[in-house]
Amino acid sequence: MPTPNITPGSPCWIDLMTSDPAKAQDFYTQLFGWTYETGDEEKYGGYIVASKDGKMVAGLMKNDSQSGYPDVWSTYLRVEDINAASEAAAANGGQVYLPPMEVPEQGYMGMLGDASGAAVGLWQFGGHTGFQVHGEPGTAAWHELHTRGYDAAVKFYQDVFGWQTEVLSDTPEFRYSTLGSGDDAVAGILDASADLPEGAPSNWQVYFGVDDADATVAQALALGGQVVREAEDTPYGRLASMTDPTGAMFTIMQQPAAAAPGA
Template identity: 35%
Template structure:
């Protein structure tokens, strides 16, 4: 399914600029089945993650470079299985305080994780979960721009203006709203480049999920990837369609974690 050639960056690479999406992680109930699914879909390989994390974890690799993290969801935690994006910070404690002061919450941390750095997990005022991290030895995703890697992050929430302002003040983004009477969307920019989107969906926000972030993964062919998702026991939530960023589809893995597939414009 994937070609792991591309921008694998060396261990000495520079840290991500503050505000940049820098990592994604997934907490699951069946790690072995999850590894089998994503390994077959994206060509990921896996190696053990930091031992100090709560429960076992693995790092997903493409061509030897790190792409994502997968951990075991504690059995006493009744949380949805979901992909969580992390945004880079030069000072996690200060960013966590900014999250709180602007109406968000911090549920985990800030704390140090050996081999990873300092991190916190919180939610914005609408309830969407995201992470903040300052890298130490582990700088975050080491492979980008090739099939099987995160390409885009999009927040689905009730309305874009208030929530986009939250992220703007916490991370220093610039906003680019879509001027439309029937489409509520804001693109968040950092140093002149788009890094994430905020979609105000109103009553169309799923009741079982509430406001949430969706990670888009690059694929060579969206329609082929959708077929592969179904063959591997996943679900199609939004069929493949063409859009501004290319051909996309929203799917879910066998445990219900939602993510999107993105085939760039040709």
């Protein structure tokens, strides 16, 4: 599994804020085969790093009952200057939810609200340089913004993160842009204004690769998860959306089978 080449502005890390870390660890271990290492409580607040086959793929942290936030998966984008990125976000219609802070020996993190209100993390590399494997079964495979403010969101990521976007579709039924193009695309922005439930904010969704979407759905249900969107075939693979046992939402993606040579 090659280490991903994570360019500035691209997704570089994901983590889960969970009200029950032990339950979450058990769920994702059985679903994706993850193992864990818990960081020093004083230095890192007990932050848990999840690995797949010995390579770091995600983080987990305790969602304090006083936070007022639901359990949620977050996507972080790589930035080279986190202070400049935070200032640019505020100047382009965003909000700074968590000002840049140093994570000792690892790098710098922050959290923004984009121009459509979706929360997105920032990470400036230090000792920690993002996920070590991506796009394989049991690891993050895609990152997607579901937004109520599509035009504002696309411009925000262009202006703040330097995204070179490509319009995949621009019909009234389906508006979608990607960061990068074709097989080199690493994230997407979906106009979800007609699809998000009433009261649900714009949000980033994490997609995980799996070998068998239907088997993974069945296993997740047996482990206490819930199905949000049943498995269905799409041009991008067989997809299903669900929540883990404490309600954090994610999507699974079974890649389409490769065509046989000469087919």
